[in-house]
Amino acid sequence: MANLLETNTWVEGIYEFALDDWVEGGPDGVDNLPHKQLASRTQYLKSKVEELREDIDEIVANSGDLGTHKSNPVLDHPDYSVTSIKIADGAAIDRVIGNRVIDDTTVATATADQPTGLWSKLGYMIKSITGQANWYVPPTVNLNDIATKYWQSTKTYAVGNIVYSPNLPSNSYAECTVAGTTAETEPTWPAIGSTKVDGTVTWVVRDSRDARKLQTARTLSLTGGVTGSVSFDGSANASMAATVAVLGAIDGSQLTKLTANVLTGVLPAIDGSLVTGIVSSGTGWTKFSDGTLIQRGNVSVTSAVGVTLVFPIQFINTDYQILITDAGSTCYSWGSGGTITAAAIDVFLRNPANGGALITGVGRYFAIGRWK
Incomplete structure (x- = not known):
């Protein structure tokens, strides 16, 4: 007796004998058809079980590599089969990425970069836009x-x-x-x-190039000998009422002029006091409140034709008088002539013992006139 012919296939549906089927044996007989179909299914299931057994054996054999992979800090399979395409969405969690530091001095470029590099470039751009010293400092105006x-x-x-x-x-x-x-x-x-x-x-x-006014008005003030204040917002001209402090008695030594510059302007009346200026040792001037001006100093005639004597400061006009005396023990005669101005006068020196000849020498002068 021969065995049924089996095939490794899954047969859909098992044949059921019909009432009019003739009993017929053999490989192609209808009596053996349902048995052949069931035998084929059995053969198919057997082959699948054997494949599963092989897979299980392989997993058991590689169980050591699986444990190593699970504890490995680097995410990869021993055969390097874990690619970026196979990583599930959300796999790069914060714990995996870890802490990163943004370097906002990294100048942004269009080239590709790692995430930390790209974040640093974004930090640089944020810092550039806000104008702050660091990318994380918020701008004053958003x-x-x-x-x-x-x-x-x-x-x-x-x-x-x-x-x-x-x-x-x-x-x-x-x-x-x-x-x-x-x-x-x-x-x-x-x-x-x-x-x-x-x-x-x-x-x-x-x-916008035209100034309207200051957002907050400012107060302009004068302090010291002259006081006053005015509110100014830039929208129009402003005038300030100023008050000059009243001067008390002034010691002449308190107002000392150390250069040859001329004191200009009109001085207020100073009752019972005087203003003195000292240009150099032995040379100076004194102004009185009534307008009187007395000047003094030395004069040196270095040429027999005379010299121009320049006063420390200028008289108000040429209506002044000058007296010159010898600086030494010899008695000479002094004279004036030529140019006479409010600032200077030409003077000369004669020797009476020599028939009045013009000579050189040194003298002291005293001039009195007015300064106002």
């Missing part, structure tokens, strides 16, 4: 604050509010002169100095 300075649709504005817009003429801004609410679309702005009705708002386009 973008929303800046946006409120620009024209906005259907917004209520009060008189004095100003707005900016890239559509305004160059170097200009718009100032609200009639309060109201703007339209839904930005108006077409006119030239500088012109007005524009925008919804119920009226704007005047002004030149």
